[in-house]
Amino acid sequence: MPNVLLTQRCVRSCPYCFARKQMEDSIPDDMLTWENLIYITDLLETSGRSNISLLGGEPTLHPNFVDFVLYLINRNFNVNVFTSGIMSQKKLDDLKNAVQDIDPGRLSFLCNVNEPLKSPPDEVEKVKTFLENFSVYTSLGFNIYELDFNMKFLVHYINQYGLRKTIRLGLAHPIPGMQNQCIDINKFPEVVTRLFEFMPLFERFNLQIGFDCGFHLCKFTNEQLGILNKPLPAGVKFGCGPAVDIGPDMTVWSCFPLSSYQKKSIYDFDSFDDIVKFYEDFHSKVRIEVAGVYNECDGCRYRENHICDGGCLAHSLNNFKDEYAIRIKDVY
């Protein structure tokens, strides 16, 4: 699903933020215009797409955010909004009025939350207000960026506010050339161990876990994989591929961690499928240089069968940033 950035501005400064490089390289007050939104919508429509994600920064900071959502719904798109849930009371009221007649099957919010004890109290209160008001539209997202993470509060939020019973788990990835807080690849087994401490709780409340990109299949035991796959007939994904982000200035890139690689203009492409193919080719080229984050990824049958993509490409590219340029130029 294409991700459209409405603005580069954000209300938080998360230590793991993998959008930071993109934010720093951009004009902070850059906002997506109506004309550009219509261009993107037309491009997606002619490419046969009917889903769109809005993100930022914090997308609700865009002055036309509510109007954009209504417009996209009227263009017959299914809209997914990545938000922190932190917004002014006026924006929240406007949004509530605007979405009250929209089918929750057409609009969803993925509210990315941080642990309350590690967040400023006023932010926590605003998040709670958001969850209370948009419960039927909202599922939670949580980024793991340190080893002693705690996810009990997610269960509490879901039960207290009647949210959707899915949790999207993300791993904080490195931004090549930047210092953001992320998980060392050698510590992944500890992440998995910690994650499974919460699985009985998730099972008890019938919650489903979905993985964002960059998890590695080989760090899970067969028993753990069985537990993860039990409620999901399609199976848990261990992917890493182009998300395709579109900036307010109409530049496109593969995903936030790779925002400084092969950035192009949307006008260089005739269709959205062409953009996806371009970044898939980029991923494939880099995978020839380095199969995955571990040496064992090379020759791994799960990777060859596309069950696991070998972890986040940004981890692999991070290894090349200081070496003498002897590989294909795309990786530098």
Next chain:
Amino acid sequence: MTEHIYIIPFNTALIDRLKGKALVVNADINDDPLDILRIVERQNKLHCIILSVGTLSELSFKKEWLDIPFYINSTGIGSFYEFSKRISLLKKGNIRIYIDSSIPTSYTDIRILSSLGISTGIIISDKTDWDSLNDLMVYSIYTEAAHATVEPFEYIARNYSPEKIINYNRVYLDSHERYLFLDEDMKVYLNSDDYMNGKSILADIDNVISSSEYESKTRKLDNFFLENDTCVYCSSWKICAGKYTDIKSESGCQKFFAEMMDAAEFYQKKNKDNSWQY
């Protein structure tokens, strides 16, 4: 020659005197369009109703009006939230929404309306931002995604010919060869400016074509090229017919109409290439 269509105020006595004619009724916001339709269609044909509203978010368009042809003058979308409640109805309506190019938001609002499948038109005024107009024209003609037509671009693209002058004022119901304005006393005006300024012609409704004013308007262009004016040297005069002769020196009208000609050729070539399919 096709019969004229008469643009009149909503007046039952006037409508009755124009038995058998095609009429455009300039309605007041308080007039009921269903009443207008009923009264006109007793002995006449309703061409359309002109409705002048503020923003579209203030327009309470009714389901019962869906079959009535409307020419809607508006200042823009207004509150998108309020407007969004009317989108599905407006899409189904037999309407075209016009916004004046002197309103800075007109270019964006028209693009939004068109992309939502609502037919629109931009009134090209003296205060046009020609670059924005060009962007809108490019969107209207070249965009592959489904969208409603934007006038006058569609009309120009469809009717453009290197051999003749096209009068796109028709899309504004303001061309004396097709539309005549009448007031409640049956005085005749050849265009909207004359109507607004009270400049009626001497002839009555049955003798308009033979009047000197009508003749003079029709032949206006004959002398145009005898003047030493930059419009004379402009390649796009067959489209604009010198409408912007007073403002051209500081405007971008020449560049715009040159781009419009290219777009028209593209449009016609594309439709010609597809014509074997129909």
